[in-house]
Amino acid sequence: MNNLDVAFSALADPTRRAILARLAQGEATVNELAEPFEMTQPAISQHLKVLEDAGLIVRRVDGTKRPRRLAKAGIEAMDQWLAMLRKALEHNYDRLDEVLAGMEKHQKGKKR
Amino acid sequence: MSKMTLKTEGDTHIIVSRRFAAPPEAVYRAHTEPELIQKWLLGPEGWTMPVCINEAKPGGKFRYEWTNAKGGGFYITGEFLELKPYSRIVHVERMHLPDTTPDNHVETRFDEDGTGTLMTMRMTLPDTQTRKTMLASGMEQGMEASYLRLEKMI
Numbered sequence: 001m002n003n004l005d006v007a008f009s010a011l012a013d014p015t016r017r018a019i020l021a022r023l024a025q026g027e028a029t030v031n032e033l034a035e036p037f038e039m040t041q042p043a044i045s046q047h048l049k050v051l052e053d054a055g056l057i058v059r060r061v062d063g064t065k066r067p068r069r070l071a072k073a074g075i076e077a078m079d080q081w082l083a084m085l086r087k088a089l090e091h092n093y094d095r096l097d098e099v100l101a102g103m104e105k106h107q108k109g110k111k112r
Numbered sequence: 113m114s115k116m117t118l119k120t121e122g123d124t125h126i127i128v129s130r131r132f133a134a135p136p137e138a139v140y141r142a143h144t145e146p147e148l149i150q151k152w153l154l155g156p157e158g159w160t161m162p163v164c165i166n167e168a169k170p171g172g173k174f175r176y177e178w179t180n181a182k183g184g185g186f187y188i189t190g191e192f193l194e195l196k197p198y199s200r201i202v203h204v205e206r207m208h209l210p211d212t213t214p215d216n217h218v219e220t221r222f223d224e225d226g227t228g229t230l231m232t233m234r235m236t237l238p239d240t241q242t243r244k245t246m247l248a249s250g251m252e253q254g255m256e257a258s259y260l261r262l263e264k265m266i
Contacts, residue, residue, distance in 0.1 A: 025240075091156060096142055103138050103141070
């Protein structure tokens with residue numbers, strides 16, 4: 001698998017996307033990351049490992065703690081999400097263009 | 113036709129704007145009449161809106177439900193605060209995924225722009241973390257569509 005495939009499959013899980021959104025706020029420990037989720041620490045650690053293997057986050061050693069932060073690829077992945085939301089909205093508005101064109105035709109038809 | 117713009121402003125706002133080649137009345141109606149909304153407010157291909165309830169009056173409620181062929185689904189509920197035909201709508205909404213997201217306060221303006229309309233949607237989220245999470249979770253549908261594209265490419 002190339003890097004893109006790894007990053008995409010790492011992003012397939014909503015919990016992992018939420019973790020990235022949290023890390024976009026700044027560095028966090030496993031405890032801090034586990035807090036908003038109804039999940040055990042090992043489950044969160046498993047998600048972190050997937051994100052780490054995909055190169056989306058990195059860890060730092062701080063005494064007994066291993067705080068995680070977003071890697072450059074993680075920041076790019078977040079940007080990609082934003083681009084995809086944009087695409088879904090654009091898709092909506094392209095369809096709205098067609099609906100509006102249809103309404104106009106209907107109006108003209110009525111006047112005749 | 114100009115392209116849509118989506119930008120963040122300050123800590124809690126998201127602003128979307130788009131021009132349409134139809135007068136404000138038509139664009140406003142397409143945002144308030146269920147049979148029109150169901151034709152376009154669908155996200156990526158493959159999603160439909162089987163339930164669209166919309167009481168377009170101040171204090172009126174709305175509920176939109178989306179579903180896809182794979183059995184996925186979610187819904188949005190909201191209330192209208194102000195409606196000024198055909199220029200302005202103010203409402204509050206939240207998503208149910210099924211967990212309920214914090215309220216999103218939305219002002220939508222429809223301004224005459226030559227023979228068309230300039231639509232501006234200004235969303236206000238309670239805090240910056242909510243905005244981030246919303247932008248991230250809202251991507252899910254978009255991701256779905258791009259997975260399909262990816263599958264076709266491979």
